[in-house]
Amino acid sequence: MQHRNSRALALSAALALSLGTLAACGSDDGGSSSGDGGSGTTEPVTISVATFNEFGLEGPIEAWNAEHDDIKIEQKKVGTWDEAKENLYTKLAAGSGLSDVEAIEGDGMPAILAESDAFVDLASDDVEGRWLDWKQAAGTDADGRLIGYGTDIGPEGICYRADLFEKAGLPSDRDEVAGLLGTWDDYFATGQQFAAKMPKTAWYDSSGGVAQAMLNQVANPFEGDDNTINVENPELENVWATVTGNVDLSTRLPQWSDDWTAAFQNNGFATMACPGWMLGVVEGNASGVKGWDFANVFPGGGGNWGGSFLVVPAQTEHPEEAQQVAAYLTSPESQLMAYADKGTFPSQVDALDDDALTQDVRPFFNDAPVGEILAERAAAITVQPYKGPKYSDILQAFQAAILRVDDGSNTPEQSWKTFLSDVDQLS
Amino acid sequence: MPFTRPRTRPPGPRPGGAAATGGSPAGTRAPARTGLTWRQRLSWLDVRLSPYLYISPFFLVFLLIGIFPLAYTAYVSFFDWSLIGGQGEYVGLQNYRDVLGNPYFWKSVVNTLSIFVLSSGPQIVIALVVAALLTTYLRVPTFWRMSVLLPFVVAPAATAIIFGNVFGDRYGLINQGLDLIGLGPIQWHVDRLASHLAIASMVNWRWTGYNALILLAAMQAVPRDLYEAAEIDGAGKVRQFWSLTLPMIRPTLLFVIVTSTIGGLQIFAEPRLFDNTPAHNGGSDRQFSTVTMLVYDYGWRLRELGLASATSWLLFLMIVAFAILNFVLVRRAGRHL
Numbered sequence: 231m232q233h234r235n236s237r238a239l240a241l242s243a244a245l246a247l248s249l250g251t252l253a254a255c256g257s258d259d260g261g262s263s264s265g266d267g268g269s270g271t272t273e274p275v276t277i278s279v280a281t282f283n284e285f286g287l288e289g290p291i292e293a294w295n296a297e298h299d300d301i302k303i304e305q306k307k308v309g310t311w312d313e314a315k316e317n318l319y320t321k322l323a324a325g326s327g328l329s330d331v332e333a334i335e336g337d338g339m340p341a342i343l344a345e346s347d348a349f350v351d352l353a354s355d356d357v358e359g360r361w362l363d364w365k366q367a368a369g370t371d372a373d374g375r376l377i378g379y380g381t382d383i384g385p386e387g388i389c390y391r392a393d394l395f396e397k398a399g400l401p402s403d404r405d406e407v408a409g410l411l412g413t414w415d416d417y418f419a420t421g422q423q424f425a426a427k428m429p430k431t432a433w434y435d436s437s438g439g440v441a442q443a444m445l446n447q448v449a450n451p452f453e454g455d456d457n458t459i460n461v462e463n464p465e466l467e468n469v470w471a472t473v474t475g476n477v478d479l480s481t482r483l484p485q486w487s488d489d490w491t492a493a494f495q496n497n498g499f500a501t502m503a504c505p506g507w508m509l510g511v512v513e514g515n516a517s518g519v520k521g522w523d524f525a526n527v528f529p530g531g532g533g534n535w536g537g538s539f540l541v542v543p544a545q546t547e548h549p550e551e552a553q554q555v556a557a558y559l560t561s562p563e564s565q566l567m568a569y570a571d572k573g574t575f576p577s578q579v580d581a582l583d584d585d586a587l588t589q590d591v592r593p594f595f596n597d598a599p600v601g602e603i604l605a606e607r608a609a610a611i612t613v614q615p616y617k618g619p620k621y622s623d624i625l626q627a628f629q630a631a632i633l634r635v636d637d638g639s640n641t642p643e644q645s646w647k648t649f650l651s652d653v654d655q656l657s
Numbered sequence: 658m659p660f661t662r663p664r665t666r667p668p669g670p671r672p673g674g675a676a677a678t679g680g681s682p683a684g685t686r687a688p689a690r691t692g693l694t695w696r697q698r699l700s701w702l703d704v705r706l707s708p709y710l711y712i713s714p715f716f717l718v719f720l721l722i723g724i725f726p727l728a729y730t731a732y733v734s735f736f737d738w739s740l741i742g743g744q745g746e747y748v749g750l751q752n753y754r755d756v757l758g759n760p761y762f763w764k765s766v767v768n769t770l771s772i773f774v775l776s777s778g779p780q781i782v783i784a785l786v787v788a789a790l791l792t793t794y795l796r797v798p799t800f801w802r803m804s805v806l807l808p809f810v811v812a813p814a815a816t817a818i819i820f821g822n823v824f825g826d827r828y829g830l831i832n833q834g835l836d837l838i839g840l841g842p843i844q845w846h847v848d849r850l851a852s853h854l855a856i857a858s859m860v861n862w863r864w865t866g867y868n869a870l871i872l873l874a875a876m877q878a879v880p881r882d883l884y885e886a887a888e889i890d891g892a893g894k895v896r897q898f899w900s901l902t903l904p905m906i907r908p909t910l911l912f913v914i915v916t917s918t919i920g921g922l923q924i925f926a927e928p929r930l931f932d933n934t935p936a937h938n939g940g941s942d943r944q945f946s947t948v949t950m951l952v953y954d955y956g957w958r959l960r961e962l963g964l965a966s967a968t969s970w971l972l973f974l975m976i977v978a979f980a981i982l983n984f985v986l987v988r989r990a991g992r993h994l
Contacts, residue, residue: 310935312935312936312937316957316958319740319741319957319960320740320957322740323740323741323960344740348741354861438935461896479829483826483827484933484934484941485935486934486935487933488821488822488825488828488933489825489826489828489829489933492825492827492828493827496828498827512974542719584817623958623959626935626936626958627936629934629935630934630935630936630941633934633941634711634941634942636941637826637844637846637847637941638844638847639847639940639942639944640941640942641867641943648942656959
């Protein structure tokens with residue numbers, strides 16, 4: 231019996247020990263989290279900011295981290311919005327795992343506003359009147375809650391290769407080029423001229439990019455103002471017919487693909503639709519290539535392509551600090567820094583007449599007065615397309631439809647039919 | 658190896674019966690137990706129950722992360738279920754009808770089978786050859802064996818980047834090589850069969866060495882004296898391989914075939930990383946969309962978990978059918994060898 235007792239004792243001791251460890255773990259957790267939320271004197275709070283593509287936030291973040299000890303910012307970057315979007319929805323559904331601040335692409339914002347309960351209302355007196363009206367409206371949900379702080383907008387100009395223009399016998403001076411490309415008809419006609427002389431180089435970077443640029447000038451591309459999906463409208467059919475009718479002028483490559491990136495280094499194309507944030511992309515992909523320039527013109531008038539928002543998911547443990555960080559990163563000063571770095575054009579009213587913007591000249595683009603041009607391009611924007619909650623999904627289907635014609639896997643008629651059935655599945 | 662060797666199993670009653678484990682014949686057990694002290698009874702329980710207790714963690718974990726998701730997926734598949742909004746209305750079999758009525762599903766099934774055949778087939782044949790070569794007497798055998806396994810260690814994402822450069826439509830290595838010798842480029846991301854070949858080569862590169870090592874282990878376990886006997890009987894190396902090696906490693910071969918079937922039918926990372934289109938759902942015209950990619954597309958791009966779950970279950974049934982088919986075929990083939 232002695233023996234048995236000692237065994238039982240050992241067993242209960244082991245049990246007590248393991249329970250004790252568990253309890254210790256529990257109290258440990260409680261301790262650290264209460265420390266975070268409370269005084270905040272011990273450990274600094276780290277606010278993660280998830281971005282995609284190039285936001286140019288490295289400068290502002292570095293400046294913040296140098297100054298602040300209580301809150302540290304950590305940026306997490308992925309390649310494209312499509313990747314960021316999947317991650318976002320997966321973790322929204324999971325209820326955890328999102329960064330404290332998430333970047334949302336402008337086209338994806340309507341879908342986010344439809345789920346605005348999952349995000350923090352960021353309205354505050356400090357940011358009252360900070361943004362251009364239409365930008366702020368695009369970040370506000372149906373109940374008037376401000377969900378997204380605007381970062382940049384995407385006024386579009388034309389990036390072009392002056393050296394290739396010269397070879398093709400076209401004028402290469404940026405003012406003359408601007409005179410050449412005022413309407414879409416001019417743009418495609420000049421492209422035919424170019425193609426006749428330079429058969430190995432495409433006129434523009436991708437059919438998808440041109441389609442996107444044209445869609446940005448349509449009031450209701452996919453959805454009516456009441457969010458009813460209507461893709462069989464004459465404007466969209468016009469964009470479709472124009473883009474698929476001119477695929478010979480395109481590289482026929484999907485935008486953002488490996489081959490598309492490689493085309494920058496291989497004289498793959500001569501022009502592309504360039505919103506401000508694209509300037510940084512061009513400079514990065516075409517690094518070492520000489521001859522790029524930026525013309526103060528956009529076919530068919532002005533157009534805004536993209537431009538993003540920062541949102542704070544409701545699942546964050548530090549909503550106040552996250553809001554503070556988001557407000558800092560979207561301040562005119564931060565956005566001017568981002569602009570200087572990556573060409574993301576600020577959406578903040580106070581930044582627009584700042585010398586850092588208006589006097590900006592870019593050596594890579596043959597010393598083009600990029601700031602002045604983008605400001606004029608922003609002023610030329612007359613149409614803000616209506617974007618409902620399904621906009622981003624339909625756009626993706628539309629881009630795939632164009633790609634099918636581009637790569638020759640479908641005729642335009644087949645591809646349009648597939649697009650219609652894809653859209654049917656969305657509703 | 659999870660499979661016992663049928664040919665080496667001793668004749669007679671199967672092991673594991675009451676006589677082998679209990680220690681006392683069944684008939685005498687009940688009266689005997691009444692005379693036992695409770696310590697003796699504990700020890701008896703110890704012998705009877707402990708083995709099950711020891712293996713229970715696996716089954717408990719399996720229940721948690723295997724059976725539960727399977728059952729829950731089945732439950733979700735009967736509902737209109739949004740990724741963000743959660744559970745909606747009960748819709749019965751409507752999700753299954755929708756999936757089966759969707760042309761993308763059938764396209765994905767064909768793509769999956771095509772990629773599976775193009776990968777698993779050559780993979781196992783090459784793995785067998787490599788394993789057979791590795792069993793011969795080589796200098797520094799460990800070096801050769803580890804080299805074969807090297808591709809398996811490389812992350813799929815890294816593999817995809819390398820193969821993305823090789824199979825680029827415009828500026829890829831192969832197409833530039835073809836261009837040099839005056840042949841037209843192959844549209845690796847557009848042409849359906851070409852895309853399947855590209856993806857299959859990615860899979861083969863990764864898994865052939867792994868399978869070869871498993872087969873090698875089985876080959877090493879074949880008793881050497883059998884080969885000596887075969888040699889004395891005048892059998893050449895090839896005859897030895899067909900009549901001796903293959904039948905002896907049959908259970909392992911079955912294991913390799915079944916796992917590569919399951920892996921092949923669930924293929925996801927390679928085609929998705931191979932994809933250049935913004936939507937990443939298997940090419941502009943779904944030339945290389947697989948069933949697993951469709952599951953992901955339903956669940957995470959269209960945010961319809963009900964449809965995604967229904968598709969998962971259809972895939973599950975497909976895999977079960979293939980596993981049974983494999984089993985039967987290998988069994989039957991074994992009888993003729």
